[in-house]
């Protein structure tokens with residue numbers, strides 16, 4: 001498989017714009033689709049996308065459009081950078097425009113509410129492509145740090161290893177170091193679940209708890225994520241990697257994380273509606289994925305106590321204080 005000459009990125013939010021910058025910095029010609037024409041115009045005219053990445057200058061090799069057909073024209077890779085719960089609908093609109101042999105790359109970290117499917121499964125179904133043509137990028141990748149050129153690593157996952165290597169090369173820069181992996185299930189379950197655990201860590205911080213609490217939630221969160229992943233056929237080692245523990249630590253610890261920040265607001269006593277309002281339209285995937293992951297776990301007989309209380313805090317009116325007490329009061333057991 002040859003290196004791509006053209007790459008489309010569909011979605012000009014925080015991560016779509018940042019990943020498009022990474023691809024352009026790596027030497028690719030990138031066309032970024034923005035839902036709003038004024039965002040595309042701002043990028044082309046000022047090299048900025050200030051509503052998502054204030055202060056960041058975007059490279060010349062990156063151009064933007066609000067026309068999806070123009071974005072995907074002759075692209076070898078189409079990177080999907082919209083929120084998980086909107087991916088099906090967006091992709092259905094783009095599907096007739098896609099070049100025949102395009103590789104579809106998911107950046108989204110979530111599990112679909114209505115079907116309990118992972119994003120690569122949704123993509124395969126909607127675009128009618130085999131799983132070998134779907135890749136996933138996931139890791140400790142807070143957009144604002146990467147847009148500022150701070151170093152990080154990530155995972156490029158695809159069941160077709162050769163394709164993963166081509167994408168790895170296409171997004172390799174002096175500040176962005178991608179590793180390959182073929183365990184799509186483990187990578188995607190890690191990415192979706194860490195958002196829910198970050199909500200729990202935020203709630204704990206909002207309640208005034210410190211690093212011991214956070215570490216306990218991270219570690220037990222990793223245990224329940226691994227249980228679910230393994231039940232779905234993932235390699236347990238994946239959860240110790242960048243997309244597993246790596247992303248969990250970054251998201252649970254960073255004030256830049258939208259999920260952690262959302263949780264912190266809940267912990268301080270704000271309602272879900274108030275926390276949503278404060279997010280200014282940016283997605284906190286865990287708020288919806290806590291429900292789909294909980295259902296997926298129930299379907300496979302997997303116990304996920306942290307995910308369960310996060311769901312009940314977000315959607316069933318459980319207060320943060322009693323939620324913490326409930327987790328602490330669970331029956332004693334061996335690690």
Ligand SMILES: NC(=O)c1ccc[n+]([C@@H]2O[C@H](COP(=O)([O-])OP(=O)(O)OC[C@H]3O[C@@H](n4cnc5c(N)ncnc54)[C@H](O)[C@@H]3O)[C@@H](O)[C@H]2O)c1
Pocket residue numbers: 011012013014015016017034035036052081082083084086090107108109110141142143144281282283285
């Ligand atoms: N921001 C990060 O640091 C980061 C890093 C890694 C992965 N991700 C994941 O990438 C995905 C996209 O995240 P993001 O940070 O770019 O989100 P965002 O909220 O910053 O941007 C979402 C983009 O999707 C577009 N969009 C298209 N259809 C939409 C619809 N129906 N509803 C809402 N938005 C719609 C929006 O216009 C916007 O450009 C998420 O799954 C997120 O978990 C984000």
Ligand SMILES: O=P(O)(O)OC[C@H](O)CO
Pocket residue numbers: 109139140141142143195198247250251256257258259260283284285
């Ligand atoms: O801001 P969040 O919480 O959506 O997290 C962003 C990334 O997924 C971190 O890797």
